[in-house]
Amino acid sequence: MTYRAPVRDIAFALEAIAGIDNVAATGAFPDYDTDVASAIIEAAGQFSQEVLAPLNRVGDLNPATISDGNVTASPGFADAYKQFAEGGWTSLTASVEAGGQALPKALELAAYETVHAANMAFGLCPMLSLASIEALEAVGTDYQREVYLPKLVSGEWTGAMVLTEPSAGSDLGALVATATPTADGKYLLNGQKIFITWGDHDATDNIVHLVLARLPDAPAGPKGISLFLASKFHLDADGNPTSHRNSFHPVGLEHKLGIHASPTCVMQYENAVAELVGRPNEGLAHMFVMMNAARLAVGVEGVGIAERAYQHALAYALERRQGTSIWTGQRNAPLFDLPDVRRMLVVMKSKIAAARAICFSTGVAADMARHAATEEERKIWKGREDLFTPIAKAWSTDVGCEVASLGVQVHGGMGFIEETGAAQYYRDARITPIYEGTNGIQAMDLVGRKLSMDSGESAKRLIEDMKVTLHQLASLYSGKPVERFANAIESVEDATLWLLDAKADKDRAADVLAGADSYLKLLGDVVGGWMLAKGALAAKAKLDANDGDAAWLQGKLDLYEAYAANVLGHVSSRLAGVGQGGDLLHRLTLEALAG
């Protein structure tokens, strides 16, 4: 089964739903227009199909290896990475000064969807470089911006995010790695870090580590963490890597359920020479620049792996014949003609379309938060970006896992056989709800920070925007497809007010946290419906204007309707979950839960 980049769907999500024309209209991207976007999506898709997709199973079967403190990437990966960098795929959004193409972030996400779909383990490598680039553009010193940034942007070097320690995972405030100042203004890093994705490899001749550690005089907890940069090889005066290796090394690779070709390193720092990035003790805030970019990127991974699983399942459903079609009466009909199989494929397709549009919309919001004309507008867009980031991450990755599981199911017994390939997506996808902040952390971020940062203003604005679409929807459908969206918006409204109310009362903090997961899922389900509704409206306009493939456009209308029937009804369950309260959970003690 070959992956085929869904360029038409991607462009539709970017233009007709996420509204990337708003970004173009800011004038901040003089090199951007619709033709450029199409060309980039097309070219990215082609590269992903032709170079990355064929390596996907190779990497699964031949994980990265470690020997003598050096990691060797899976066969073919180093060469593919070189082609990838040469193709300019690491420089799409970076500034022109750093050698980048200064294109919108939303477009980069679109291009990367195809990369992650083709080869998720590969995609992680440039994904973390992009996050490093964002951090250095934001808070790097002049030297760092001159020396490291261009090499990261060109892809000659890669970047790694170095956060987690054995006793500091979700709670980074607990980390203990140290940074000791030296006489010449540098620092010596000491400590062990785990789960370092692509922390070492042989695909480039240098790797830049962005490492969280504590200064000697740092306060305890999250406010005593600083960000450092350590280069795998020491540089000469011209900024080129020498043969002298810095004193940090991978000491082990994890054996993982999936993404076998992505080396997950245990890294040991022993007086590794490093530079401070940004301000002392503000490392966590600086790292959040990277984290937010990475979170959205992980959401796109969810979309990509889901799309790959969907295509695989669809191909099987068309090829495998069994039974008689209830629609056509054809004997020995393809599985595609079994209503329950069709239903699974339709649910997969509609959830992918919703997740894709949510992620791209978050990208548009990020672009607008930087480049909209007025400060007021930028603030509004920033609120949208902040609100959507945990949804894009968590909801899309849940979709990734669910769709990959449905993909296995469509295959029946063959789905459980590794050679079929469906099982790999199921394994690979499972990491996405975990890393870059588990989906539980995302939910807490949403109801904690994101909902109260502006007293719920961004959430309320979202609700108003959805109501506008609801009114327009009556021009396309009558009855249930409209009622279901109306009901869904009302549930979001109820849940949001309930949470804001609970948040105002300190004694109800556990109530808020108990409902966090349900609230995120509620918002995801409903915003996903909103995305498809906007898609349906855009498709109808194109249909009326005779602009495009009618069957495909009509499909966008039907997909919303199928989503409304299969997903929007979840709201009553989510709403109940939001309000379940912390007391009930607290009562369920270990004694109560024992077998």
Add this chain to the structure above:
Amino acid sequence: MTYRAPVRDIAFALEAIAGIDNVAATGAFPDYDTDVASAIIEAAGQFSQEVLAPLNRVGDLNPATISDGNVTASPGFADAYKQFAEGGWTSLTASVEAGGQALPKALELAAYETVHAANMAFGLCPMLSLASIEALEAVGTDYQREVYLPKLVSGEWTGAMVLTEPSAGSDLGALVATATPTADGKYLLNGQKIFITWGDHDATDNIVHLVLARLPDAPAGPKGISLFLASKFHLDADGNPTSHRNSFHPVGLEHKLGIHASPTCVMQYENAVAELVGRPNEGLAHMFVMMNAARLAVGVEGVGIAERAYQHALAYALERRQGTSIWTGQRNAPLFDLPDVRRMLVVMKSKIAAARAICFSTGVAADMARHAATEEERKIWKGREDLFTPIAKAWSTDVGCEVASLGVQVHGGMGFIEETGAAQYYRDARITPIYEGTNGIQAMDLVGRKLSMDSGESAKRLIEDMKVTLHQLASLYSGKPVERFANAIESVEDATLWLLDAKADKDRAADVLAGADSYLKLLGDVVGGWMLAKGALAAKAKLDANDGDAAWLQGKLDLYEAYAANVLGHVSSRLAGVGQGGDLLHRLTLEALAG
């Protein structure tokens, strides 16, 4: 992490919810009483903990192997199987004549939950023997009952179900293996069969294959299939295996996502000598005796693997410390004190309890269908067994996968590391919604055969029974926990009437099939709630009588409430899905679904 059999929960589900006392009251099981039940659950649990659980990861890392047409089981499995058979675990329900203990099926399911939890790959071997025993008890010849049955019951030999072919999976009517009569009243089997679980191994000195094939004069399709028995080794006149091997062999083992220690064989039959079992051309009906037993057993696998995953996650949540407890203010508190982690554990626990009670209730119904006093009663219980079997299979295995996935999630990053063990449950569980009839097949069976076999009488009786519990529930709770159950029952009623109505109209066959999955999920969600509600009522009675561990009993009341908040609200979504209609799916053609 060691598995600990949840004997108290198992006994509670069997006695207080599933009502195994009804079975005892029939007088058909003179050797059964509550003490016997307790002793058997306890002993099974101990064997599973001590012998089977330690082999679980061994088998995952060292799959069964094949060489020269012989399969060798994973290290330690053959010896464990011998101990298992010697312990009498293969003979619990078989008739006394066949050497069995003639105990209730529901009790056997309870014992086997611990086997599947401890080692799902191992449990499949005796599970398929039990299904073979049921078939031979039902339709075997005198010779077969004398020669094969006692060896299967004693566990000296194992049985295999041999159904699937490369072009005949869910649609067995398409199978092409042939059986040619010989002059001496036997048959020669020819053909290739795939997905034959434990089709060959070295744990016993003979294996009995029950094989579906076609007689020369058989009609095409499902009505031309007969059931045959082929012994791995030819028997001598005393019925003991000789050294002459029958001419069928494993020719390959599948590389699977999970259950690595369960050899999944490709079997080749080349003039294999076989006997007819039951009547010619009625093989599919005979096989359904095995299939129904196996389907319920797979449901119990779902419960077992979920319980194992839950225990693993709970242990991690108690051991791993991070952050401050919002409830106790404790710093460096266990994950267990994070509301979102507690919520996950509570959802896991409550769904396991619901699925367990559904499976055991199906077992009780099966026992009563055979042994209730009057024919009228037996018919009613048979209706309940038939209605519940697809729910027990599909809903419980969905729970198995969901809980195993939550188990990974509770572990955070560690969950993705294979050494942790959580990932194995996630991989192993994934087969259960697929084999013994995919969950889609179960849903079609439910809305197709099961709902109409008695014009919906069994479904309506279920609704009435649930309403009785609803009225009692008002003595325990007020407000939402009661409203949610009332609303849920109403949804089942609406959906059932809608389906019966649609089924009466031939033109609406696709509507029925389009809603099948949602209907099964709806029924599972609501019946699961009913089970927990019955558990809450029983626990309250025990609390009032001061009979048992108060914290644990109070937990049963709280678990129902948590389930009501987190699961029962799904009904509005399921209801929408039931009524989505086939037209919408039919409209979503390949052109509409293209990227």
